[in-house]
Amino acid sequence: MVDRSPPPSRQKPPLSAASIVLRLAGIGAVVVAATGIFAYVGGYLDPQRLTPQTFVNTLEHNNGEHPGYRRNHPKGVCVAGYFESNGAAAQYSSAPLFDAVRTPVVGRFALPTGNPYSPDSGAPLRSMALRFTQGNGQQWRTGMNSMPVFPVGTPEAFYGLMQATAPDPATGKPDPSKPPAFFAAHPEAGPFLAWAKSHKPSASYTTENYNSVNAFYLVSADGKRQAVRWNMVPVAQDAPGDQAPEAKDYLEQDLTQHLAKGPLRWNLVFTLANAGDPTNDASKAWSGDHKTVNAGTLVLESTTPQLSGDCRDVNYDPLVLPSGIEGSDDPLLAARSAVYAVSYHRRTREVDQLPKTAQESKQ
Template sequence: MKSPHSRELPARARGLDLVLRWAVVLAAPALLAALFTWCGGWFSTRLNAPRIVDAFEAMTRPHPGFRRNHAKGICVTGHFDSNGTGEFLSRASAFARGSYPLVGRLSMPGSDPTRDDATGMVRSFALSMTLPHRGDWRLAMNSAPIFAVRTPQALFEQLQADALDPRTGRADPAKMRAFLDAHPEVRAFNDYVEAHPPSSGYDNAMYYGISAFRVTDAHGVRRFVRWEVVPGHPYRAVDTREQRDPDFLSYDLMRQLSKGPLRWHLVLNVAQDGDTLDDSTREWTRSPSRLRIDVGTVVIERAQTQIDGPCRDVVFDPTILPDGIAPSADPLLAARAAAYSVSFQRRTREEAAVARASGH
């Protein structure tokens, strides 16, 4: 029952009540984000996202306006043709039969946008898929199925070991040897890269999501998966002796697309007993008994420069997921999300500063 004086609340009190209500509404998503990063082990007095990004910057000379990692790349656009079989695993709208537009980016890891393509040992493929009801699914994949390190702290130490010495302009090999001695898990990544030469182009590489993700079906059943995209073109190892063009990856991609679309099959690998769910340095075994589901086809139709193409302002945060897919407890997922955000903020500020200086 209302108080007989409820209509006579002073305007200042009503205003304060409104402010408090909005504070609660706006604080909720911020609290959820903070809880996610805290659960991922990201809040620390020793390490945070800006320091990770600083460490990426220290690996090369300054390149204002470029991404702090995967600095060299090319935008692509196309769509995802879902065949409907993914609904067996997840209620995510991406797995309902249909066609969904996407923007992507093919790139190499590293902080230098001027590097020679022949020096890249890994290819990367990122996608942002637009789904019904304002849904969004972002995938960040590499051509190696594992990461070199397991935790944000180890990543930071790796970047420090690979930083340029201001006196010599080169990395100190002794620091990298010390890092490798302290992190034997890196050997699995190095062994994989040595045994699997990089592909001759972006078009014939297989790309892996690497981390595990939790999927939930329409009945509430939860499973864990890792995904990969399998190219339609057969893999062929690069022969760097034949490559004279430092930008051959992008030019070959555009040449391929001039002949028609490129396709990859999106495959979900379902976790089995004993599979690690929070350690991206450990590969899941290839087994005939593992459930592998082809859920559709990624179709790339056009390529555009990264300077003014549609992928320029897209943050390929792997924790942006539709309902029915959720992150695992892999600590690198929260760290990547935070670092990507800091990188985006820095490069957009740099672009704005250049625009102001030029009078635009």
């Protein structure tokens, strides 16, 4: 890849916390990891009856309304391929996909912005969503992001972040005084802000590392439960000094060019929790030494436009899990699941309002 980094004299100064929030173009959409964050059993979060519908309404208010598109991560592209297990995770999970077999996969790369026509430089994060379909018909769906942790650990705090980054009616832009005030009241966001200040977005979907962020459990055939987080670690890497260009729509084109040369690969690496590692707070990293298990390789072979590809009608609900994988006690998981459902039902009712295939090129 070509080194597009500016000369030292043109390097930008470090970003403040407020600048980072504005640069992420709706950080609330980013940290929720694919639009979903609210509602427990019964559909309500708290005595104020904050519902999944209210949360999606807030996404629409913050990001604008784009009928037929996902309410978050709306700019993306479908991919397809398979997962080839090496058998190493079979001792931890009874899910057949961890046997030494191939499991078909339909996935999606996306940008965590709220506008399907935003430039690729509009967000420094990338996301990967996957649906594994086992031979027994059970599915594993997962939505991952390039950030290692969420800014906050509860749905209530996340909703507060969305409110802090909402556009001011007078200016149409977020009030620059509100994000710093929010973060001052939420010191748990420190690890995320530290990462955001130093993170350099990958120049390609193909060289990015994607993280589960939330914790889950692998459940073995004899019922043993092991808490894990996981990463999709790319086999390809950015060249030294390579950085994302400023072009509006380079990511999908770059992906297509890479796939024309052959399949793309990521290793699925599980990090096994140690005693005392939090499973209910995605804002906290697991520190210290941990055992990791490389479970096999994700191989992506093809891509199609998101408005006509197989991923279009998939709800990448993180709690659609096969036997052998279970959700943790992280409250963001149940919230994500509920809001994903609301977003899915809204956009599928609007399918007749989607742009023509030719308009897909505007993304």
